[in-house]
Amino acid sequence: MIERHWVDLLRTSISIREGRVSSVTLLRRLGNHSHKNRLYRAFRELGRVIRTITLLRFLSEPGLREQITAITNKAEAFHGYAEWLMIGGKLIGHNDPDHQERVVKFNELMANCAIYSTALDITDVANQLAAEGYPVERDDLATITPYIQHTIRRMGDLVLNLAPPEQAPMTRLDLEPRVLFGPRA
Known part of the structure; x- marks a missing residue:
């Protein structure tokens, strides 16, 4: 199904990127009442493929798992x-x-x-x-x-207090490399 409607999927994606069709309009058209729509079904299958690939990468790549966990924790x-x-x-x-x-x-x-x-x-x-x-x-x-x-x-x-501060706040960590990285014990 994805292969059969690949041109339509690309055309839709390019239209969104170029600003010819808003993503809101497309989502409204492809909402839950459009299960018979061929473009809806093709996007649904493409989404399932992407989700499966992401899950397989998550399971097989420890670095990706650590990155996702760190971002989620933040x-x-x-x-x-x-x-x-x-x-x-x-x-x-x-x-x-x-x-x-x-x-x-x-x-x-x-x-x-x-x-x-x-x-x-x-x-x-x-x-x-x-x-x-x-x-x-x-x-x-x-x-x-x-x-x-x-x-x-x-x-x-x-x-x-809406008055401006007397001096600008120090937002820069002003450390010399030798001070920042002290000798390792």
Whole structure:
């Protein structure tokens, strides 16, 4: 089936890439009421082939498994952190999709701001250690997470200061190679 409709599959893909057909329009046409549509069935079979190949690669390549696991763990850690920051818990009080979207976006913005602030603090500490002559090991930096919870007061006084900072935050890890990679023990 894929071979028979290969030209149609390519034509559809090129139309999406060139912007002649939006992916939303195509998905609407190929929705759940189009099981008799030949293009729908060809795309479904192609998807099954790609899924099978990916699963076989996942099973046979340890490096791919490690990469997927690491990425999944990072995403789950972020979602767990954002959920912890969510004021009011998991409840999104309205059935209005626009309101729900705003709540989710605000929560992710809040999580990203907290992560950015923590990353700046970590950068400052690493730069201070390096300035004092202490070696900062790569392995030590790799274990530091920006998802620190004990420094954040979720229900405390939140002060929004819109004035620009007196100086730009230090976002660069300013370490010399000899300081960054101290002698191995």
